[in-house]
Amino acid sequence: MNSCDDIRDLLSLAAAGALDPDADERVSRHAHDCAACAAELDNWQLLARGLRRLPTPQPAAGVVERARARAELAFGEEAEQRWNRNVLAFLIAFAWTLTVLSWPIVRILSGGFASWFTTRLTPTWYAFAGLTALGWVAGGIAAMVLAWHQRRERRLA
Ligand SMILES: [Zn+2]
Structure with a gap:
């Protein structure tokens, strides 16, 4: 019992x-x-x-919403940074391609194949170097403007 x-x-x-x-x-x-x-x-x-x-305990109103908004914001910033990196990588690759492709052309124009391996600094070489530097600077400015513009658009949205 x-x-x-x-x-x-x-x-x-x-x-x-x-x-x-x-x-x-x-x-x-x-x-x-x-x-x-x-x-x-x-x-x-x-x-x-x-x-x-008794009702199942629920998170206080707005907590879930705020957490999701924060997660989306963080994800958005991450996506933006990734996009900026991609743009920068593209611009750098573009600048390098331009440099590599235009180098022989400039050399041919400035004195033919024979002068490819000379280290003589001709006015044409200076012009080429200047143009290349200008291209790089322009690419950098373009990247910064693009990034700034995108960030502003996101803030306004
Ligand atoms: Zn009993």
Whole structure:
């Protein structure tokens, strides 16, 4: 026979529906014969029903929204930085391609193939170097303007 002490330990679990069928049956049988335990089981069941009726805790209003906005902002900044890097990489590659492609042309124009390997600094060489530097500076400015423009558009949006 189950003592009241043994059963009392199980009453809260029985009310919550957390007992295995054997133990549940034992509690039911004991509560059928024992008014004290039956009363306590009633109380536990009342409490369990009350707890089930309580609304599931929800995050305070706006917290989820703010977190999502922050995540989107961070993601947007990351995308912008990636885009800026891509633009810069493209401009650098473009400048290098331009430099490499235009070098032989300038050399041919300035003195033919024979002078390719000379280190003589002709006025044409200076002009070429100046144009190349100008191209790089223009590319850098273009990259900065593009980045600034994009950031402003994002802020206005
Ligand atoms: Zn009892």
